[in-house]
Amino acid sequence: MQTVILAGGRGTRLSPVTDNMPKPMVMIGDKPFLEYLLLMLRRNSLKKILLCIGYLGDRIEDYFGDGKRLGIEIKYSREKELLGTAGALKLAGDLLEEEFLLLYGDSYLDIDYSSFIKFFESQKASGCVVIYDNAMGDAGVKNNIAIEGDLIIKYDKSKDDTCLKYVEAGASIFRKRLLNLIEANRFASLENDIFPILIENKELTAYQSKLRFYDIGTFGRLSNFSNL
Secondary structure: OEEEEEEOOOOHHHOOHHHOOOHHHOEEOOEEHHHHHHHHHHHOOOOEEEEEEOOOHHHHHHHHOOOHHHOOEEEEEEOOOOOHHHHHHHHOHHHOOOEEEEEEOOEEOOOOHHHHHHHHHOOOOOEEEEEEEOOOOOOOOOOOEEEEOOEEEEEOOOOOOOOOOEEEEEEEEEEHHHHHHOOOOOOOOHHHHHHHHHHHOOOEEEEEEOOOOEEOOOHHHHHHHHOO
């Protein structure tokens, strides 16, 4: 399955580190964060990668090239202006396969992706999101998802709500028909603009992970990943 990685954001919370480099290229030891992510995908036999790049994206492309050095295949979709998570997918439309795994360039979730893919392919929904039971509060973020069975019935990052018992874990799979919901050349967010439509239409399911995710969105979270 093709893996799409959204790696075009500005990373303002990691300033001044990200003033001169894109967030996925922040160094951890002797490698940029994105390289750890790509190596994890290779271990899961996910070797077809589409990188959606934007802010200082040439730094990413210059470093990874076509991916052969890592034993993978990399293609690029380049944003000239910030389009948001959904807008970046719309821009990349001609490069997307009919089904694709979606990850974020600042998030790391080391699960068995073959099981996740098998779960998704057993369903007809437009999308499936990996979720993590955050009962211990160890994810480092607020709960944002409520489910009934396998269906996601609510997604909200803005409020504290007792019905929200899970967190989005930074990985999802979508069918390309999702793009029909996104306007071209407009800023759009998957979470704010597209998820509500999918939830209303019962088109967004959940796959539960027992493993927590890590991200490098803040200096504290960057330190947590560095100490793994």
